[in-house]
Amino acid sequence: MGRTRSRRADPPRTAFLYQGMVIGLFPADYSEFRKSNTPQRCRGFACGVSPRNPVNPAVLVSIVEDDELVRKATENLIRSMGWDVLAFDSADSFVASGAVYRTTCLISDVTMPGMSGIEMHALLISQGCAPPTIFITGYPNAQDEAIVLANGALAYLEKPVDANTMLAQVQLAIGAP
Template sequence: MEDDESVRKATENLIRSMGWDVLTFDSAEAFLDSGAVVITRCLISDVTMPGLSGIEMHAQLLATGHAPPTVFITGNPTAQDSATAQANGALAYLEKPVDSNTILHYVQQALGTP
């Protein structure tokens, strides 16, 4: 999830370049309403978005038992959000701009690929 279209497209292209299927959403609500939650194997989410934040969305996913491995990215990191994300089992909490190799590392970790 990413509300910034240019960041969303760049991340989509990066993940597709590795041969993985990608679904993108511009909000947490769009993702939650999509029906894609149960097939999602790795989630990359912005923290600050209109409506539900990435952290709030992740909490909802945890409550339903359908929280995939999650990488949070943010342009406005806070100690509180980082602590919450890590306490809730996030793979990573990364500050923008995020190096593409770092994103790939965490996606590979989530998918169990070398």
């Protein structure tokens, strides 16, 4: 007679929204939680499937950076991986563009004229449409890092950002192997 082995179950991961923040989630699980808890009006392309090609995922990485050289360099790096890129020189222009509804991964500067990257992320969270976000900054500080990570950002990276580090974070955000 065969024995049945009892398998030790992993403790359930409970995630919930508290004042617009995702609580109790590991970064690797954030994108799945975001997809299942995104309001219908924001789900247009949350799963990353293009209406032109419903089988293959379409990845759109949006970059919000006020420094043109950093924006262009990041854009070229992401494009070299074969992913679609939209670049914006301010948080206001990104929010006004409507691209947030199609964005698979957002790379944002923290300090910008007008709306900061942190304020933009908080706005997107309050609207229920925040894509997985990677913050980059030339002025790192512990307070900003704590805020963005508590609000569900995937990373808080100091400029200049190593290309391999950036690509690894983007791959984590889009679920690429």
